[in-house]
Amino acid sequence: MQTKNPLGRTRWAIADGYIPGWSHGPAPEMISHDAICILNTADEEARIELTIYFSDRDPAGPYRVTVPPQRTSHIRFNELKDPEPISPATDFSCLIESSVPIVVQHTRLDSRQAENALISTIAYSEA
Amino acid sequence: MQTKNPLGRTRWAIADGYIPGWSHGPAPEMISHDAICILNTADEEARIELTIYFSDRDPAGPYRVTVPPQRTSHIRFNELKDPEPISPATDFSCLIESSVPIVVQHTRLDSRQAENALISTIAYSEA
Amino acid sequence: MQTKNPLGRTRWAIADGYIPGWSHGPAPEMISHDAICILNTADEEARIELTIYFSDRDPAGPYRVTVPPQRTSHIRFNELKDPEPISPATDFSCLIESSVPIVVQHTRLDSRQAENALISTIAYSEA
Amino acid sequence: MQTKNPLGRTRWAIADGYIPGWSHGPAPEMISHDAICILNTADEEARIELTIYFSDRDPAGPYRVTVPPQRTSHIRFNELKDPEPISPATDFSCLIESSVPIVVQHTRLDSRQAENALISTIAYSEA
Numbered sequence: 001m002q003t004k005n006p007l008g009r010t011r012w013a014i015a016d017g018y019i020p021g022w023s024h025g026p027a028p029e030m031i032s033h034d035a036i037c038i039l040n041t042a043d044e045e046a047r048i049e050l051t052i053y054f055s056d057r058d059p060a061g062p063y064r065v066t067v068p069p070q071r072t073s074h075i076r077f078n079e080l081k082d083p084e085p086i087s088p089a090t091d092f093s094c095l096i097e098s099s100v101p102i103v104v105q106h107t108r109l110d111s112r113q114a115e116n117a118l119i120s121t122i123a124y125s126e127a
Numbered sequence: 128m129q130t131k132n133p134l135g136r137t138r139w140a141i142a143d144g145y146i147p148g149w150s151h152g153p154a155p156e157m158i159s160h161d162a163i164c165i166l167n168t169a170d171e172e173a174r175i176e177l178t179i180y181f182s183d184r185d186p187a188g189p190y191r192v193t194v195p196p197q198r199t200s201h202i203r204f205n206e207l208k209d210p211e212p213i214s215p216a217t218d219f220s221c222l223i224e225s226s227v228p229i230v231v232q233h234t235r236l237d238s239r240q241a242e243n244a245l246i247s248t249i250a251y252s253e254a
Numbered sequence: 255m256q257t258k259n260p261l262g263r264t265r266w267a268i269a270d271g272y273i274p275g276w277s278h279g280p281a282p283e284m285i286s287h288d289a290i291c292i293l294n295t296a297d298e299e300a301r302i303e304l305t306i307y308f309s310d311r312d313p314a315g316p317y318r319v320t321v322p323p324q325r326t327s328h329i330r331f332n333e334l335k336d337p338e339p340i341s342p343a344t345d346f347s348c349l350i351e352s353s354v355p356i357v358v359q360h361t362r363l364d365s366r367q368a369e370n371a372l373i374s375t376i377a378y379s380e381a
Numbered sequence: 382m383q384t385k386n387p388l389g390r391t392r393w394a395i396a397d398g399y400i401p402g403w404s405h406g407p408a409p410e411m412i413s414h415d416a417i418c419i420l421n422t423a424d425e426e427a428r429i430e431l432t433i434y435f436s437d438r439d440p441a442g443p444y445r446v447t448v449p450p451q452r453t454s455h456i457r458f459n460e461l462k463d464p465e466p467i468s469p470a471t472d473f474s475c476l477i478e479s480s481v482p483i484v485v486q487h488t489r490l491d492s493r494q495a496e497n498a499l500i501s502t503i504a505y506s507e508a
Contacts (some may be wrong), residue, residue: 006489007394007476007505007507008394008505009391011134012228013134013135013166013168013230013232014166014232014249015164015165015166015200015231015232015249016162016164016201016234016247018201018220021156025494028491029396029402029470029493030494035397037396037397037398037472037474038396038446039394039395039434039474039476040434041394041434044384052164052169053197053198053199054198055198055199055200055201056198058197068193068205069208069436070434070439070475071434071435071436072156072396072398072434072435072442072472072473072474073436074397074399074436074472085166085197088436089156091164091197091199091200091201092199093166093199093230095166095168095212103395103396103474104396105130105395105396105397105502105505106247106501107397108245108247110243110245111494112156112157112243113152113157113238113243116491116493116498116500117243117245117371117498118245118486118489118491118499119245119246119247119500120247120397120489120499120500120501120502121235121247121248121375121502122249122395122485122502122503122504122505123247123249124134124135124230124232124249124252124432125505126134131378138261139291140261140262140325140357141293141357141359141376142291142292142293142357142358142359142376143289143291143328143359143361143374144291145328148283155276162348162363163280180294180295180324180325180327181325181326182325182327182328183325185324186324206282216283217324218324218327218328219290220293220357222261222292222293222295233374235372235374236371237372239283239284240279240284240365240370244370244371244372244498245372246361246372246374247374248359248372248374248375248376248502249376250376251262251357251376251379252357253261253376259487265388266483267388267389267422267484268420268486268488268503269418269419269420269484269485269503270418270455270486270488270501271418271453272455275410300453307397307420307421307422307451307452307453308452308453309453309454310452311456313451322383328436341466343410344456345418345453345455346453347418347420347453347484349420349429360501362499362501364497364499365410366410366497367406367492367497369410370499371498371499372499373488373499373500373501374501375486375501375502375503376503377503378388378389378484378486378503378506380388
């Protein structure tokens with residue numbers, strides 16, 4: 001049961017992007033955030049481009065991130081700065097395109113109220 | 128890594144539709160809602176028809192929505208009015224059919240109790 | 255964009271079945287439950303068999319349910335009685351086999367603490 | 382509608398692994414945990430290898446688990462010890478490879494705040 005081929009696909013998307021507008025609780029764990037978690041099981045670096053789509057303006061990007069071979073990377077949209085930060089309390093979607101197969105999971109922590117709420121889903125992918 | 132083809136599929140469905148019957152907290156963020164988030168990466172407008180299925184009556188619809196090219200749209204079921212509003216506290220499902228490939232994610236915010244609860248999942252799709 | 259073919263697949267499964275062992279809040283909305291929501295877009299009744307798998311005993315079932323044509327049905331595992339009820343606070347999985355294509359979503363409401371928590375995911379399917 | 386073939390796939394992954402760093406509420410139900418729930422509908426034992434990927438070090442594993450024929454197993458990452466425990470409050474991903482087809486669902490209970498939060502999603506799979 002050796003891993004022969006890297007697992008995953010090269011094109012992914014999430015449709016429900018949203019950084020909650022405020023937070024309760026201790027930082028950094030309880031800061032409201034929206035994130036994509038990326039697994040790269042390949043033997044080479046994943047060069048990844050993110051494109052952010054909005055409801056009322058042209059897309060932003062590409063945002064360039066890399067995930068080293070045999071590593072995971074949990075990326076908070078809150079922390080993307082280049083080419084521009086993503087405003088909180090704003091609807092967006094995200095297209096993820098990678099140079100090698102990856103697996104992408106979308107997770108949000110919403111601590112706008114006193115107790116946190118969580119969502120997570122494997123993103124949509126195409127071969 | 129240019130986006131050559133629009134990502135997604137043209138037929139989607141969610142099975143667990145439900146608008147919670149009451150809310151706690153500040154509007155509009157904390158109003159209980161059930162929503163579909165739609166990403167259109169295509170270069171043309173997505174003309175979309177929603178059909179709402181119930182447990183005890185014939186389906187309602189089509190509800191017609193459009194998503195401009197290269198845009199996202201987060202649509203609350205609470206806000207659909209034509210051909211008829213969807214009652215809160217009622218089980219439903221939703222079929223989504225689009226003129227171009229799209230990506231659909233289903234998200235609910237339930238603030239019936241003092242602290243909000245969230246769900247989200249990529250919807251079911253077919254080519 | 256007429257719906258020509260029923261959407262979905264005939265074999266589905268959820269792996270994380272669990273009825274929380276206690277509840278807080280008003281019935282029936284806030285009673286802890288684990289449920290499958292089934293959409294039948296076909297023009298004929300869906301005859302469905304559920305098989306429940308456990309960690310330490312042979313499977314139970316089949317549990318037989320039907321979903322009328324063009325209808326949705328949200329079924330709480332809590333309410334299945336024949337051939338036997340499913341114990342709360344017990345790990346299980348569920349295989350869903352249908353006579354026509356359906357779409358299945360798995361949702362749990364957990365009100366063991368004062369504020370409810372929710373999960374939902376489209377189930378796993380095969381053609 | 383007899384189950385002829387085992388349902389599922391042999392290679393699965395979750396990208397967002399995370400054991401919350403602390404808990405509130407009664408044990409064992411309300412202990413924060415991250416888990417994979419595995420359904421084996423086959424007539425033979427599933428021999429499964431888990432590989433854990435990190436952001437800043439080489440992968441750990443394989444962790445070997447088995448699921449008997451026609452059984453489910455809900456495995457908390459918290460409880461894996463061999464070849465090494467997985468640290469809480471650490472980002473990870475998990476590759477799951479099985480000798481027979483299985484279905485995998487990823488669930489987390491986060492009780493770091495007074496009320497618990499939950500996530501769940503069917504994992505990503507390949508044939």
